[in-house]
Amino acid sequence: MNPERSLILVKPDGVRRGLAGAILARIEAKGYELVAVELRTATDAELAAHYAEHEGKPFYAPLVDFMKSGPVLAIVAEGQGVIPGFRSLAGATDPTQAAPGTIRGDMGRDWGVKVQQNLVHGSDSPESATREIGIWFPNL
Ligand code: RTP
Ligand code: MG
Secondary structure, three states: OOOOOEEEEHHHHHHOOOOOHHHHHHHHHHHOEEEEEEEOOEEEEEHHHHHHHHOOOOOOOHHHHOOOOHHHOEEEEEOOHHHHHHHHHOOOOEEEEOOOOHHHHHHHHOOOOOOOHHHHHHEOOHHHHHHHHHHHOOOO
């Protein structure tokens, strides 16, 4: 079996606030290996593919605008259980609800804007991980 991999993004709010290094350090401290790390501004095509499941939802347009508002740090991390493990490290989608000790719980808050600015994305299943790694790192 191939080692499990997850596609993780530090979203533009995390990069803008200077938290990319701290978030990367938490991924490493948890014991996951970094396979790829790249700072880049997402393209429309990458975001349309990445968020295809949310197309048509009320938060879709603000979400895409937010994701284009600055560079993201795109990461592929590897390790047994990394997909659920990183989701657990990230915490609940809403940073107000996310438990202390999680990335969103410790570093996130409600900024009173239309879309939740919650610092990170992590693949939610092996199928999503394969799909998302193909979008962000087609050469892997
Ligand atoms: P992610 O995909 O970013 O890892 O987060 P998630 O699974 O916890 O959340 P998901 O339901 O997939 O939603 C994707 C992202 O859309 C934004 N969102 N805003 N009502 C809202 O304001 C709202 N709902 C979702 C968040 O940035 C969320 O992470
Ligand atoms: Mg999601």
